[in-house]
Amino acid sequence: MMMALTTVATMIGSAGAVSYSGVNMTNGISRRTLFSDSPENISGSNKPNGYLAGTTFNANERMDFEFYHHNYTGMTKRFGIVVQNGNSTAVTLTLHNKAIGTSNPGAASELLMTAPVACNFFKSTATTVTIPAKSSQFVLYKDVAKGLLVNGKLSMTSNKGNVYARIVYGNTSTAASTYFTKEYENPVPADSQYFSGQVNYAQKNVTVNANDITSFMLGEWKENKNKNEYDTVLSTKKDSLPKLAANFGIPYQVTINNASGKRLKITPNWSGSTKVANIVLKNAAGTWYTTGNITSGSWYYPLSSNSTTLSIVIPSANYGNLHCEVVS
Numbered sequence: 001m002m003m004a005l006t007t008v009a010t011m012i013g014s015a016g017a018v019s020y021s022g023v024n025m026t027n028g029i030s031r032r033t034l035f036s037d038s039p040e041n042i043s044g045s046n047k048p049n050g051y052l053a054g055t056t057f058n059a060n061e062r063m064d065f066e067f068y069h070h071n072y073t074g075m076t077k078r079f080g081i082v083v084q085n086g087n088s089t090a091v092t093l094t095l096h097n098k099a100i101g102t103s104n105p106g107a108a109s110e111l112l113m114t115a116p117v118a119c120n121f122f123k124s125t126a127t128t129v130t131i132p133a134k135s136s137q138f139v140l141y142k143d144v145a146k147g148l149l150v151n152g153k154l155s156m157t158s159n160k161g162n163v164y165a166r167i168v169y170g171n172t173s174t175a176a177s178t179y180f181t182k183e184y185e186n187p188v189p190a191d192s193q194y195f196s197g198q199v200n201y202a203q204k205n206v207t208v209n210a211n212d213i214t215s216f217m218l219g220e221w222k223e224n225k226n227k228n229e230y231d232t233v234l235s236t237k238k239d240s241l242p243k244l245a246a247n248f249g250i251p252y253q254v255t256i257n258n259a260s261g262k263r264l265k266i267t268p269n270w271s272g273s274t275k276v277a278n279i280v281l282k283n284a285a286g287t288w289y290t291t292g293n294i295t296s297g298s299w300y301y302p303l304s305s306n307s308t309t310l311s312i313v314i315p316s317a318n319y320g321n322l323h324c325e326v327v328s
Helices: 107-123 176-180
Strands: 006-008 026-029 033-036 041-043 050-057 062-072 077-085 091-103 127-131 136-144 149-158 163-170 196-199 203-209 215-218 233-236 252-257 262-267 280-282 288-290 298-303 307-313 322-327
Touching: 033 050, 033 163, 050 062, 050 196, 062 077, 062 163, 077 091, 077 149, 077 176, 091 107, 091 136, 107 149, 107 280, 107 288, 127 136, 136 149, 136 176, 163 176, 203 215, 262 307
Parallel strands: 033 062, 041 062, 203 252
Antiparallel strands: 006 298, 026 203, 033 196, 050 163, 062 149, 077 136, 077 163, 091 127, 091 149, 196 233, 215 322, 252 307, 262 298, 262 322, 280 288, 280 307
């Protein structure tokens, strides 16, 4: 049963004048994650087809992927993840989790899509795909009408090496194999405001003793008090933002000790650039859900035991600097 989360009314920005303590984070899930958001906007000045980010699989390695892009090309484009099997025999891909969606531009509309995409990703169940020898195919995609935003998430394992995955966009008729030809050996250039690259984590863990710390920040940007929140970046596209600011789409598993009977007050960065916010939570019973959009105030999560664990995800289209405070 979902624990009650109450809301009381009362794009990355600075944390402002909010007082909080730094916390030390660890990798709760050590797994490569490829995140593509640079360039965020694909326009008519870009080529008709392009590859945005890519990587090579090791045998039996699980990897996560996320992409977040606006289609400003003036026509419908297919955005997705293509996989090439370089082996002389078929490969089996396990798609552990996947979700994808589109929305009109603007933070309010986008968050009503990206938060459910993140939630549906974590709630999804595994399927398998077989790719024949020396073949390529899309394993996740959406045909995105002009002017819309697309957000996709995938967690995938290949049973063999010599397998390549790329996040791409292009004409709806473009074959998956096209994106692995010599014409596409270089990715679309990055925009320095946004991140495109690989990190070595798929979850960050933080434990807080409420006897010592009652106020802390998730998605702190720029880095100031928190430790190891963005460690480690394995690679970035040339000229990309160097780190995945706010860890969009990455769960924070938060354990609060010595706070039974109190509440965790979760407040977006209203003093910064935030005008609307929506996050994803997993409660102590393991249920994933979205909070819904708010334009002021805070969410309150009950801390019902002496040690309460929940997960908090900041979906893409939010801002960072999510303030958390243990209150009565």
